[in-house]
């Protein structure tokens with residue numbers, strides 16, 4: 001039965017298994033006290049991670065300071081300066097004020113549902129009996145963790161990973177979505193835990209895991225774009241701030257060297273969050289703005 005090996009089969013998935021073994025759940029590590037999650041980090045302009053709130057209980061609504069150190073903080077509306085003439089404040093006796101786009105109340109330029117349809121999510125859930133789901137627990141997602149498969153095998157697209165997960169070919173590994181240039185396949189509901197980040201750590205217990213495909217011929221640009229849209233939609237759906245959309249790197253794996261994995265490697269600079277990661281965050285923010293506050297294209301029209 002094991003020899004049936006479909007096109008990718010075990011052999012093709014070997015790089016993924018090796019790459020993700022560090023994410024496995026078999027080794028034990030201490031569980032945090034209930035309700036307390038480690039802090040999130042903010043990366044400065046040199047890509048150095050600062051531990052701004054570790055060990056503190058996080059509130060549902062983080063302060064705006066969470067965005068400090070990133071290049072994209074701020075209200076997009078501020079990028080659209082008010083018209084220099086015609087404002088009532090600057091010329092009280094002039095003709096009625098000229099209405100500008102920025103004077104309108106912001107209307108989201110896109111509905112969340114329409115953004116979701118662009119993502120093309122296809123549900124293909126792992127069976128509760130499969131190894132990857134047997135140890136799942138209920139979860140209220142507070143973070144979104146971005147990975148890349150590091151599986152360069154031909155044909156190792158989102159559907160193939162879904163098949164591997166459903167057939168328990170990846171041991172106890174599991175995550176919520178796999179994205180490629182065509183689709184985002186959902187493997188788990190977002191209200192249960194996956195096993196993709198840091199053993200029994202908060203990355204697994206509180207985050208939605210998204211894996212980006214890297215097989216030959218797959219467009220990385222389109223895959224990243226789909227992932228950014230999916231992250232923006234999930235931020236909106238679960239009330240997750242941008243500061244909690246994190247690379248796998250964010251979650252230290254106790255007992256592993258290096259503890260912080262170089263993942264997703266093509267969005268990190270020398271293995272750490274830097275300008276590439278900030279670029280991805282900016283992309284996510286643009287999509288999130290589109291469905292929440294008018295969007296950059298709307299206000300600059």
Ligand SMILES: [Zn+2]
Nearest residue numbers: 147148248263
């Ligand atoms: Zn990863």
